[in-house]
Amino acid sequence: MASILVVDDEPEVGEAIRRVLARAGFLVAVANSAEDGLRRMDEQRPDIVITDVIMPKVHGLELITMLLSRHPRVRIIAISGGGSFGPLAYKPDAISTHAYLAAAREAGAQELLTKPFDMSDLLAAVRKLLPN
Amino acid sequence: MERLTNSLRVRLTSVVLVIHAALVPLLYLGVSAIVEDGYAELFVNPLRSNSRLIADELEAADAQEFPRYAGALLDSVVLSGQVVFAEITDGAQTLHSSLSSVSPGRARGDDFEFADHGDQVYYISHRVKRGTRWVVLRLGFDEGPTLERIAAAKRRVLAAVLAFTAASIAVAIWLSAVIARPMVRLQEAAKRVAGGDVHTELQMHSSIREVRELNHHLERMRQELVGTNDRLESEIRGREASEQKRLDLERRLLHRERIASIGTLAGGVAHEFNNILTPILLYSQIALDDTAPDGALARDLTRIVAAAHRARSLVNRILTFSREMHSQEPAVFSLRPTVEEALALMRAIVPANIEVDFDASEDGTAVQGDPSLVHQVVINLCTNAYQAMRRTGGRLSVKLRGIDNPGDGQINPGSYALLEVGDTGHGMEQAVILHIFEPFFTTRDVGEGTGLGLSVVHGIVTSMGGSITVESAVGQGTTFRVYLPAAAAQVCERSGALG
Numbered sequence: 001m002a003s004i005l006v007v008d009d010e011p012e013v014g015e016a017i018r019r020v021l022a023r024a025g026f027l028v029a030v031a032n033s034a035e036d037g038l039r040r041m042d043e044q045r046p047d048i049v050i051t052d053v054i055m056p057k058v059h060g061l062e063l064i065t066m067l068l069s070r071h072p073r074v075r076i077i078a079i080s081g082g083g084s085f086g087p088l089a090y091k092p093d094a095i096s097t098h099a100y101l102a103a104a105r106e107a108g109a110q111e112l113l114t115k116p117f118d119m120s121d122l123l124a125a126v127r128k129l130l131p132n
Numbered sequence: 133m134e135r136l137t138n139s140l141r142v143r144l145t146s147v148v149l150v151i152h153a154a155l156v157p158l159l160y161l162g163v164s165a166i167v168e169d170g171y172a173e174l175f176v177n178p179l180r181s182n183s184r185l186i187a188d189e190l191e192a193a194d195a196q197e198f199p200r201y202a203g204a205l206l207d208s209v210v211l212s213g214q215v216v217f218a219e220i221t222d223g224a225q226t227l228h229s230s231l232s233s234v235s236p237g238r239a240r241g242d243d244f245e246f247a248d249h250g251d252q253v254y255y256i257s258h259r260v261k262r263g264t265r266w267v268v269l270r271l272g273f274d275e276g277p278t279l280e281r282i283a284a285a286k287r288r289v290l291a292a293v294l295a296f297t298a299a300s301i302a303v304a305i306w307l308s309a310v311i312a313r314p315m316v317r318l319q320e321a322a323k324r325v326a327g328g329d330v331h332t333e334l335q336m337h338s339s340i341r342e343v344r345e346l347n348h349h350l351e352r353m354r355q356e357l358v359g360t361n362d363r364l365e366s367e368i369r370g371r372e373a374s375e376q377k378r379l380d381l382e383r384r385l386l387h388r389e390r391i392a393s394i395g396t397l398a399g400g401v402a403h404e405f406n407n408i409l410t411p412i413l414l415y416s417q418i419a420l421d422d423t424a425p426d427g428a429l430a431r432d433l434t435r436i437v438a439a440a441h442r443a444r445s446l447v448n449r450i451l452t453f454s455r456e457m458h459s460q461e462p463a464v465f466s467l468r469p470t471v472e473e474a475l476a477l478m479r480a481i482v483p484a485n486i487e488v489d490f491d492a493s494e495d496g497t498a499v500q501g502d503p504s505l506v507h508q509v510v511i512n513l514c515t516n517a518y519q520a521m522r523r524t525g526g527r528l529s530v531k532l533r534g535i536d537n538p539g540d541g542q543i544n545p546g547s548y549a550l551l552e553v554g555d556t557g558h559g560m561e562q563a564v565i566l567h568i569f570e571p572f573f574t575t576r577d578v579g580e581g582t583g584l585g586l587s588v589v590h591g592i593v594t595s596m597g598g599s600i601t602v603e604s605a606v607g608q609g610t611t612f613r614v615y616l617p618a619a620a621a622q623v624c625e626r627s628g629a630l631g
């Protein structure tokens with residue numbers, strides 16, 4: 001049974017994702033901040049981390065870098081709703097969801113999802129990253 | 133101006149008149165006196181020597197024959213003319229020529245002044261010695277002819293003086309006109325300058341030096357005025373231009389700021405919305421999954437999912453819009469994402485009876501410019517197409533591809549990105565096609581269209597070095613073709629690869 005960690009500063013978003021994945025039979029934990037996510041990562045060693053990009057304090061991009069440096073084998077799905085918040089706001093393209101996701105891919109995320117995504121898209125992305 | 137002419141002329145003429153009124157009588161009297169004196173002298177001098185000769189003859193006459201001789205002498209003197217009276221008297225006795233026309237009684241005493249009384253006779257007396265006695269010879273001469281000559285001379289003098297006066301006055305009038313005319317012209321010119329016409333040169337060809345000098349000075353003043361005027365005008369124009377520039381800049385800055393704040397706001401709202409939409413979409417899809425497919429609940433949940441999808445595309449459009457507004461520097465970019473974004477917007481607008489399809493190949497569709505302008509081109513063309521099909525419905529088909537050397541005579545050979553926007557709408561007549569790219573040309577009802585759509589498209593396309601063609605058939609549809617020069621360079625990472 002694959003285990004998944006969801007990191008999003010919006011509890012409702014994390015919970016909805018958890019429900020979808022749990023229904024599909026995955027083992028899911030939810031963290032509401034990057035710090036919380038890092039802690040749980042060390043505890044639970046999930047196969048996949050689904051993380052938001054734009055989060056207060058520690059940014060999703062930073063989180064991805066840290067996760068990969070500690071656990072190089074973890075698979076990462078970046079999700080973003082775009083918007084002008086966060087450290088990338090000064091760039092003209094900052095409000096483009098594409099820009100965040102492209103940055104996330106650069107940081108090492110294998111899959112990218114634009115919020116709001118369909119249940120099927122989420123499940124497809126997860127299954128794509130699983131070994132079998 | 134009239135007043136000046138009149139006053140100057142009248143002044144000059146009356147001065148001349150006054151001078152003449154004072155001088156002419158003096159002149160006349162003076163000349164008359166000289167003439168009179170001259171004639172008197174001419175009259176008197178010969179008479180004196182003549183009468184002296186007669187007196188000498190009387191003195192030398194023999195004593196015995198004297199009375200007879202004296203009588204004959206006196207008669208001959210009178211007969212010789214001019215003498216109108218002759219007598220010899222010794223106090224007691226008087227010998228009088230009977231031929232005298234003036235009777236002795238009327239003859240006055242001695243008289244040595246010419247014409248000093250009314251009888252027109254000039255008397256001369258000589259004392260003649262006869263032995264031991266003295267007798268007096270008195271002769272009277274006729275002044276008449278001389279007086280007549282004097283009068284005639286005086287008349288000639290008067291005529292001459294009057295002629296001279298008349299000539300003077302005529303000269304005065306003419307002279308005043310000669311002087312006044314250039315003055316008046318100068319005055320007119322000065323008035324024109326004062327009235328604002330500073331560009332006509334003051335040209336006064338006058339024989340009067342003062343007038344020429346005055347003209348010269350006025351002309352220099354005018355030139356200075358023109359120079360000052362020009363300087364002031366260009367200064368004012370410069371100020372206006374810089375003020376306009378400042379206003380433009382201010383407006384552009386304001387516009388940019390507003391766009392930027394709209395972008396920021398849109399970004400913030402979009403972020404929140406996307407987060408809110410995520411659980412809505414996911415929970416409703418979970419619930420839909422758990423529900424029997426044909427029930428009323430499933431139908432309602434499907435509607436929720438559809439609404440969430442619509443909300444998602446709306447947020448995407450807002451994001452797209454604000455991004456377009458942010459990117460303004462011309463860059464090399466691929467047309468496809470831009471056209472796609474614009475079409476996403478159109479899809480949200482057009483009703484269900486219009487089909488929108490998009491057929492694109494990535495190759496050769498990179499161009500250089502501002503993506504937001506291309507966005508505008510697509511929106512404007514598609515809006516017109518949609519409006520042409522609003523009543524009937526139809527198909528809006530957009531095609532994008534790269535081509536080399538379009539076989540169209542209107543287009544120069546070369547590589548282009550070709551964007552085709554076709555519709556199956558009502559089409560256009562030739563007479564309409566001729567004008568569609570003109571600003572404010574519209575066939576729509578008042579308040580419905582500004583007629584700027586295609587002129588903006590045309591402006592954007594030509595500013596990018598491209599061209600636009602149109603093909604239309606009434607009742608069948610219209611196709612616009614936009615040819616944008618292909619950018620040889622690789623597609624810019626930012627806007628291209630991420631699309």
Ligand SMILES: Nc1ncnc2c1ncn2[C@@H]1O[C@H](COP(=O)(O)OP(=O)(O)OP(=O)(O)O)[C@@H](O)[C@H]1O
Pocket residue numbers: 516517520555557558559560564568569573574575576580581582583584585586587610
């Ligand atoms: N696809 C089309 N099919 C038929 N007629 C068209 C089409 N595109 C443009 N026209 C004609 O060209 C005219 C000018 O178009 P343009 O876009 O410049 O102005 P407009 O659409 O009338 O006003 P607006 O500025 O609001 O767009 C239109 O009024 C219409 O008559």
Ligand SMILES: [Mg+2]
Pocket residue numbers: 512515516581584585586
């Ligand atoms: Mg239009």
